[in-house]
Amino acid sequence: MQFDLWSKGLATLDVECIVAGVFDEYELASETRALDAAAGGRIKTIVARGDFAGRMGETLLLTDVPGLKAARVLLVGLGAARSFTRKPWRRAYAAAIGALARTRVRSAAIAIERPAARELDDYYFGRAIAEIAGSTLYRINDLKTGKSPPLPVLERIVAGPVRSAGAVSARRGFAHGNAVAAAMTVQRDLANLPGNVCTPVYLAERARAMAKKFRALRVQILDEAGIRREKMGCFLAVTQGSAQPPRFIVLDYRGGKSERAPVVLVGKGITFDTGGISLKDPPAMDEMKFDMSGAAAVLAAITFAAEAALPLRVVGLIAAAENMPDGRAVKPGDIVTSASGQTVEILNTDAEGRLVLSDALHYARRFEPAVVIDIATLTGACVVALGAHHTGVMSNDDTLARDLVAAGLRADDRAWRLPLTEEYGEQLKSNFADFANIGGREGGAITAAAFLAKFTQGLKWAHLDIAGTAYHGGAQKGSTGRPTPLLSDFLVQRTRRP
Ligand code: BES
Ligand code: MN
Ligand code: ZN
Numbered sequence: 001m002q003f004d005l006w007s008k009g010l011a012t013l014d015v016e017c018i019v020a021g022v023f024d025e026y027e028l029a030s031e032t033r034a035l036d037a038a039a040g041g042r043i044k045t046i047v048a049r050g051d052f053a054g055r056m057g058e059t060l061l062l063t064d065v066p067g068l069k070a071a072r073v074l075l076v077g078l079g080a081a082r083s084f085t086r087k088p089w090r091r092a093y094a095a096a097i098g099a100l101a102r103t104r105v106r107s108a109a110i111a112i113e114r115p116a117a118r119e120l121d122d123y124y125f126g127r128a129i130a131e132i133a134g135s136t137l138y139r140i141n142d143l144k145t146g147k148s149p150p151l152p153v154l155e156r157i158v159a160g161p162v163r164s165a166g167a168v169s170a171r172r173g174f175a176h177g178n179a180v181a182a183a184m185t186v187q188r189d190l191a192n193l194p195g196n197v198c199t200p201v202y203l204a205e206r207a208r209a210m211a212k213k214f215r216a217l218r219v220q221i222l223d224e225a226g227i228r229r230e231k232m233g234c235f236l237a238v239t240q241g242s243a244q245p246p247r248f249i250v251l252d253y254r255g256g257k258s259e260r261a262p263v264v265l266v267g268k269g270i271t272f273d274t275g276g277i278s279l280k281d282p283p284a285m286d287e288m289k290f291d292m293s294g295a296a297a298v299l300a301a302i303t304f305a306a307e308a309a310l311p312l313r314v315v316g317l318i319a320a321a322e323n324m325p326d327g328r329a330v331k332p333g334d335i336v337t338s339a340s341g342q343t344v345e346i347l348n349t350d351a352e353g354r355l356v357l358s359d360a361l362h363y364a365r366r367f368e369p370a371v372v373i374d375i376a377t378l379t380g381a382c383v384v385a386l387g388a389h390h391t392g393v394m395s396n397d398d399t400l401a402r403d404l405v406a407a408g409l410r411a412d413d414r415a416w417r418l419p420l421t422e423e424y425g426e427q428l429k430s431n432f433a434d435f436a437n438i439g440g441r442e443g444g445a446i447t448a449a450a451f452l453a454k455f456t457q458g459l460k461w462a463h464l465d466i467a468g469t470a471y472h473g474g475a476q477k478g479s480t481g482r483p484t485p486l487l488s489d490f491l492v493q494r495t496r497r498p
Contacts, residue, residue: 001130001133001134001137001154001155001156001157001178001181002155002156002157003126003129003130003156003157003158003159003171003174003178004156004157004158004159005158005159005160005162005167005170005171006109006111006158006159006160006161006162007160007161007162007163007164008034008161010031010034010035010038010068010109010111011035011038011039011067011068011069012069013069013070013109013158014069014107015069015070015107015108015109015156015158016070016071016072016105016106016107016108017070017071017072017073017074017100017103017105017107017108017109018035018068018070018072018073018074018108018109018110018111019073019074019076019096019100019108019109019110019111019112020032020035020043020073020074020075020076020111020112021054021075021076021077021078021092021111021112021113022047022052022053022054022075022076022077022078023054023077023078023079023080023081023084024053024054024055024056024077024078024079024080024081025053025054026047026048026050026052026053026054027054027081028043028044028047029078029081029112029113030113031111031112031113031161032075032111035068035073035111038067038068039065039066039067039068039073040066040067042065042066042067043062043065043073043075046062047075052075052077053077054075054077054078054079055077055079056077056078056079056088056091056092056095057076057077057079057091057092057095058075058076058077058095059074059075059076059077059095059096059099060074060075061073061074061075061099061103062074062075070109072103072105074096074099074100074108076092076095076096076099076112077092077095078092078112078113079091079092084113084115085115085116085119086115086119086120086128086412087412089112089113089114089115089119089120090128090132090412092112093110093112093128093129093132094132094135094136096110096112097132097133097136097137097154097157098136100152100154101136101137101152101154102152104153105153105154106153106154106155106156107154107155107156107157107158108154108156108157108158109157109158109159109160110129110157110158110159110160111160111161114161121166121169122162122166122167122169122170122173123169123170123172123173123176124173124410125159125162125170125173126159126162126169126170126171126172126173126174126176126177127173127174127176127177127180128173128177128412129157129159129173129174129177130173130174130175130176130177130178130180130181131177131180131181131184131485133154133157133177133181134177134178134180134181134182134184134185135181135184135481137152137154138184138185138188138481139151140188140192140478141189141192141193142192143194175308176308176488176492178307179303179304179307179308179488180304180484180485180488182303182304182307183300183301183303183304183307183484183488184300184481184484184485185481186296186299186300186303187293187296187297187299187300187479187481187484188296188478188479188480188481190203190206190292190295190296190299190479191289191290191292191293191296191470191471191479192478192479193289194289195271195272195288195289195322198271198289198292199244199271199322200239200244200245200246200247200269200271200320200321200322201244201245201247202271203247203249203269203271203292203295203299203318203320204221204247204249204320206299207219207221207249207251207299207316207318208221210251210299210302210303210306211251213306214253214306216253216254216255216306216309217251217252217253217302217306218251218252218254219249219250219251219252220249220250220252221247221248221249221250222247222248222249222250223245223246223247224236224239224245224246226248227246227248230248230339230359230363231337231339232248232319232338232339232359232363233336233337233338233339233344233359234336234338234339234344234355234356234358234359235248235319235321235339235355235356235359235360236336237330237334237336237346237355238270238276238321238323238330238349238352238355238356239321239322240326240328240329240330241276241277241323241324241325241326241328241329241330242321242322242323242324242326243324243326244271244321244322246319246320246321246322247318247320247321248317248318248319248320248360248363249269249295249316249317249318249320250315250316250317251298251299251302251315251316251317251318252313252315252316253302253305253306253312253313253314253315253316254313255305255306255309255310255311255312255313255314256309256310256311256312257311260312260313260370261313261367261368261369261370262312262313262314262315262367262369262370263312263313263314263315263369263370263371263373263491263494264314264315264316264317264364264367264369264371264372264373265297265298265301265302265314265315265316265317265372265373265374265375265487266294266298266316266317266318266319266357266360266361266364266372266373266374266375267292267294267295267296267297267298267299267316267317267318267319267374267375267376268291268292268293268294268295268319268353268356268357268374268375268376268377268378269292269294269295269318269319269320269321269356270288270291270292270320270321270322270323270352270353270356270377271289271291271292271320271321271322272288272289272291272322272323272324273288273291273322273323273350273352273353274288274323274324274325275323275325275349275350276323276324276325276329276330276349276350276352277325277329277330277331277332277349278332278348278349278350279325279350280350284473287471287473287477290377290470290471290479291323291353291377292320293375293377293466293470293471293479294353294374294375294376294377294464294466294470295318295319295320296479297375297466297470297483297484297487298316298317298318298375299316299318300481300484300487301314301316301484301487301488301491302314302316304484304487304488304491305491308488308492310491310492310494310495311495312491312494312495314491315364315367315369317360317363317364318360319356319357319359319360321352321356323349323350323352325349329349330346330349331346331349332346332347332348332349333345333346333347334346335432335433338358338359338362338455339358339359339362339363340358340359340362340454340455342434342435342454342455343433343434344358344430344433344434344435344436344437345430345432345433345435345436345437346436346437347430347436347437347438348437348438351437351438351448351451353376353377353378353448354378354437354448354451354452355437357374357376357378357452357455358451358452358454358455359455360374361374361452361455361456361459361461362455364459365459369459369460370460371397371400371459371460371461371462372456372459372460372461372462373400373404373461373462373463373464373487373490374452374461374462374463374464375464375466375483375487376463376464376465376466376467377465377466377467377470378445378448378449378463378465378466378467379444379445379448379465379467380444380467381441381443381444381445381448382444382445382465382467382468383467383468384444385418385445386416386468387468388468388469388472389414389468389469390408390414390415390416390468390469391408391413391414391415391416391464391465391466391468391469391482391483391486392415392416392418392445392463392464392465392466392468393405393415393416393417393418393462393463393464394417394418394420394445394446394449394462394463394465395417395420395461395462395463396420396453396456396459396460396461396462397460397461397462399460400460400461400462401417401462403490403493404462404464404486404490405417406493407486407487407489407490407493408483408486408489410489411485411486411488411489412485413482413483413484413485413486413489414486415464415483415486418445418446418449419446420446420449420450420453424439424443424446424447424449424450425447425450425453425454427439427440427442427443427447427450428447428450428451428454434454435451435454437451439451445465448465449463449465464483464486466482466483469482469483470482470483
């Protein structure tokens with residue numbers, strides 16, 4: 001998508017459509033009033049007739065409005081003027097782009113009001129628009145054989161108003177927003193693929209293809225023998241029941257001349273989670289194809305860094321495996337030795353994410369990271385605690401936790417910190433090994449993090465539980481692309497450090 005800015009002179013802009021806002025109860029927004037003056041009051045007449053009330057997300061396409069170069073005006077409802085903050089602004093923008101995508105319009109100028117500057121500065125204005133356009137125009141890579149609806153042809157958006165002093169920031173926002181959108185598409189396409197297509201080997205191939213595309217990106221793939229050489233006993237225990245060979249993926253992005261310690265991102269890449277011998281119940285088990293969303297988020301974050309050419313070093317580690325029941329599968333009570341040397345009693349084979357992550361987190365040490373962040377659809381308990389609205393953050397470092405939560409707020413991809421004090425770790429006691437892989441029903445999202453904490457001592461580490469936020473179930477079933485906006489913002493902020 002190509003983005004441009006307008007400041008004034010909408011009436012003479014050379015675009016196929018102008019999008020104008022109307023507040024609740026037939027009130028033209030101020031940008032719309034200016035446009036209407038050029039149109040000799042035609043828009044006001046139509047609205048005053050009672051044909052367009054301005055309710056949030058409502059749209060109406062007008063054609064051949066006089067006085068304007070554009071052949072069409074798309075009215076979009078902005079809801080109540082009093083409460084027109086960033087959130088309704090985003091909804092109105094998405095509604096407008098959604099409506100444009102159902103037409104043959106290739107270029108549009110959007111004249112929707114901007115919320116107060118403290119809610120949305122010029123950089124985030126540009127970035128949000130590009131992100132919204134990307135996610136609204138996203139189409140699921142389905143395998144339907146019927147005739148699919150025509151694809152959107154929209155290719156150019158002129159947004160505003162932006163004063164000339166803010167143009168550089170807004171354009172930087174467009175570039176970053178385009179990169180976030182591209183990254184979210186990478187994540188969503190991968191996560192939406194079925195488990196029989198998106199296998200550990202497939203993920204590794206995709207990582208390889210990414211590394212071919214970007215000069216600053218290197219990839220290294222460990223096969224089962226390589227994983228064994230690293231003595232990743234927890235990872236191997238998870239994969240041993242599957243016919244699909246595992247892969248350990250290492251991506252190394254070195255942007256600019258950055259010699260600084262890297263940000264290491266670690267992704268849970270369970271391409272299908274049956275639960276193993278501790279088999280899951282059948283309802284919605286298909287959704288466990290999304291159990292590699294953490295891995296997809298790592299590939300997405302690195303895509304963002306590379307597309308936006310961030311001057312940073314970012315290392316991505318992905319533990320990719322399938323969790324299956326089988327004659328060779330790991331059993332409840334089995335004890336394995338992790339790469340860190342610690343022993344683990346596997347009391348529930350469905351708590352497999354923390355097992356593969358533990359070995360990947362240990363591997364992260366060799367990079368002497370500035371910070372390590374793992375991303376995982378780790379627990380149903382996190383969905384119970386926070387629902388689909390917030391990603392769970394657990395960390396051994398207050399600054400890192402605060403930075404992640406702040407990035408989520410700025411990116412409208414929110415996260416909420418849960419406490420991770422030592423009591424939770426005590427719930428992992430085992431009579432037979434250093435600890436067990438489960439800690440009982442209470443505080444389930446946190447005991448999972450407490451397990452990971454056993455492998456991240458001395459590192460600045462945070463864990464993002466995206467079990468509730470990475471995908472929708474039900475009629476909207478599909479990957480959301482979260483927490484890529486949050487991670488992208490976090491990486492941008494890291495470039496500002498001295
Ligand atoms: N992948 C699941 C977590 C999950 C559950 C993600 C629901 C998305 C929606 C994870 O591997 C798992 O099975 N966790 C168990 C842990 C339990 C056995 C301690 C869970 O949450 O039930
Ligand atoms: Mn599981
Ligand atoms: Zn899982």
